[in-house]
Amino acid sequence: MTVNEIVIDQPWLPTHLMFDAGATYTLPGGNPSLNDVKTGNGQWDAYIEYAGARCESGFHGSFTCQTKGRSFMSWSGTISA
Template structure:
């Protein structure tokens, strides 16, 4: 009988602690995660929206346009739009003093370098200094001074 009481007490304790553990996990995944890759300062928000301040004007190419655009910022914020520039004042994806390197906030290591997965988005360092991000069914890759979306 004493053994059954201990089991019931153990189950009750686990049930009582579960909401606290789940709340701690939910708090850990709230708010933006900031990081940098090369001269890009980026942020992933808890709704999967992703953006980067590019550091200097960068060429953006789309397969459906016959010309390149020059942009200072790129975002993935809507599932029905490709990665696209925005024209926010200032640098909304950069913390004062700069963002920590991707390797300092990474959630894992891939074949070519660090990656972060957060809120359904994944960004990773790639082969020969490339960098790619995907979220909301959209993606872009930056390599050799050009972003392809």
């Protein structure tokens, strides 16, 4: 089963996986580059920190998000949580 979102939908729950078929996460006209919306630069590339969550580009094109003690990483099209 493909995981396409990790959410915090209740403040008292930790982050958890969602399987929301058909959801789209692309803005009209396309999503901005991470470098256009970054809040800082990490060891490998840009990152965004917001509301206790941190998402960042990493080594060899990996992408990681973490919050409330949970995280996921996407690397070469593969996601692990």
